[in-house]
Amino acid sequence: MSHETGTHTRSETRTDTGAGVAAGAGADADQPGKLDLDKLFAARLHAVRVRPFMATALFALHVVESRQVPTMAVDRHWRCYVSPAFVARTPVEELAGVWVHEVSHLLRDHHGRGDRVARARGLTGPGERLRMNIAADCEINDDVFGDGLVPPEDIVRPGSLGLHEGELMEDYLGQFRLGPYTQGMVWLDCGSGADGLERGWDLGPDGSHGLSAQERDAVRFRVAQGIKGHPGHSPKGWQRWAEEAFHPPQPWRELLGAAVRSATTGSGAGEDYTYGRPSRRSAGVPGAVLPSLRRRPPRVAVIIDTSGSVSDAELGSALHEVAAISRALGGRRDLITVLPCDAASEIVHPLCRAAGIPLVGGGGTDLRTGFARVLRKGPRPDVIVVLTDGQTPWPDARPPCRTVVGLFDRSAGPYDEDNPDYVPDSPPAWARVVSIG
Template identity: 80%
Template sequence: MTEDALEALDLDKLFAARLHAARARPYLATALFALHTVASRQVPTMAVDRHWRCYVSPSFVDRMPVEELAGVWVHEVSHLLRDHHGRSDRVARERGLTGPGDRLRMNIAADCEINDDAFGEGLVRPEGAVEPGSLGLSAGELMEDYLRQFRLGVHTQDLAWLDCGSGADGLDREWEVGPDGAYGLSAQERDAVRFRVAQGITARPGNTPQQWKRWAEEAFHPPQPWRELLGAAVRSATGSGTGEDYTYGRPSRRSAGLPGVVLPSLRRRPPRVCVVIDTSGSVSDAELGSALLEVAAISRAVGGRRDLITVLPCDAAARIVHPLCRGEGIPLMGGGGTDLRTGFAKALRTGAPPDVIVVLTDGQTRWPASPPPCRTVVGLFPRPNRYRPQDEDDPDYAPDSPPAWARVVTIG
């Protein structure tokens, strides 16, 4: 940052916009004031790096009204709170995405995740803000989902200027200060900011958008060892080679030895997962809420492919199989007795057969007599005793333990 750039930047106007943003979204105030401002003539508008520096174009500040600048402040800090840089890095590794074009798509997809509910209620939509509807996409989805639904082309050519920095897509820029520069936040300081924001949202949710409420719940949700077990089970479900097929989308490296011949490469198909959730009367509302958070974790375990995950509520009877879209959109109906055998049967005969069945239950149920033709993981809600209320008069009754063919781990 040069002295000329610093002098040209209207800090009074920029900080007035930040104050406006904090008043409109008080739960984001801690994060907004944690950003360190860096004037830069190389940034088209405003951008953030993964170390919580906010790069600002002086000419952009000059031409934007304070009300719209406030919306840009909220937009940029949302990239950091939602870990778009870390998520973009993971997606790039998993899907083999390289180059600036792929990172631009990630930036656009991340913007769609933020902007579908960011404005209104005291915040003006900034000029040029990308929303899912402008690309023919549905609102309420995640960056990873949007990334699959569009390609760069005529409908995105007006977005070539878009650059929210490495904080949005994980790709370092030459104009960023870098990890060793001044005023960056340490990993512990970044975690503390996220915790304060999540704490503010859960303490006084008010009119907070649903996506921010879900983010706060996941931020407070303690890591579960069973998630690592699930990841191992999902990998082993497709590790035998049965889930692979040939594709010309990524030619084989052996093609180099055969000039003029293009050989296909083997590509592993991501696994299909069916999550059976026990909705019987013995499972509490808090546990059902935890189950929905676990479903979100399962989505991440399969690389964000929510189109390959279905959710099946089940008590004494299996109900409707729901494709995973938004967690709060899955109706967990039930309340009667428990017989998860019907859930297994429904999961196996609905649509394409799953590679993994994940069962979230308190264990007070009967189990299938024989293993299903796929991997099974059981997430078990803990119980001080494992007797069903309706069988209290029979001291010799206890529900079946999960079968030996299922991998079992206690949730919580």
């Protein structure tokens, strides 16, 4: 098995002494030790030509000359620290690949993700940060090179560690440890922008020419726009990244569960008396024990959209959510009823097993009939949960109970193939809405 390294070779571990200084436009490449800006920027221009969707990000990087970095490195503030010796000995075509490699760390937020995974898994020390750098390189190097970008002689790829391509840094971290296969990578250092740990050469948050958090988000958004506008010109890994940049994943199961719990734990009047828990007013009546009001456990009605626009996978997901709602109520299945509904409401089912509920339908959608059915058939629910793709008219009046709407994702394409301009009405303001992605 070959021992592949990062975007730079082991011979580049030698660093020159001296403090890093900001590179100016008048740097003289003919003087020994000076950064050859013409060569460095020619490499960046080549990178822009072959990866036009990255142009905004590449030009957003501010170059800082530094003799403390082995090759090129970035910090979380979008500064790129560059070794003059590395630029002098590296061909322009390879430098272009390093430009793309380093900015990829920043676009994919490896510094923020590195900090989060370090806290979550208790990863401390330079050895663990080196593993993060290697794992981050595995994530981006499998689709950085080729199509006009020449890979350096030795690069870290998942195959060099016996790993599969197409996974994320967090996945790779759990699949390898430092050892014989990583001995050739101990010099690897793409900077704090790759793992979140500040280096001695970092200018820090108060240094010059750093991007603010808002500016960094704007750069990522512009790159994602370029990818989505010309999806055939970018690798699949970048297309997935762009989709998440536009639509960040939400912990929708937690959000839906929290919405249901919030709705079912609201205050309500008691409906019966019990001596099992004496009233606090008993203290004012010596010698007597007064009963307290017992609050009735909340009842939940779940309306599931079974129209033709809802897929089988989404119906299966809806049944999983019914089971999750049951758990949120402490397993009280007797408090939950389920109503499949398309243009007409079907039979209201008590919850015995979610898997045994027949989700019949397949026509158009009018969930108003479902609302009317669950409110008409006693006992009246305290909470209505609606699982739908949103292509339905909604009741004109607010129901006399809380309502939670789980919306199936429809961001990938038009709602109606015959009418691409059709957009359904949003759920009413009186409903708590959670997107189910």
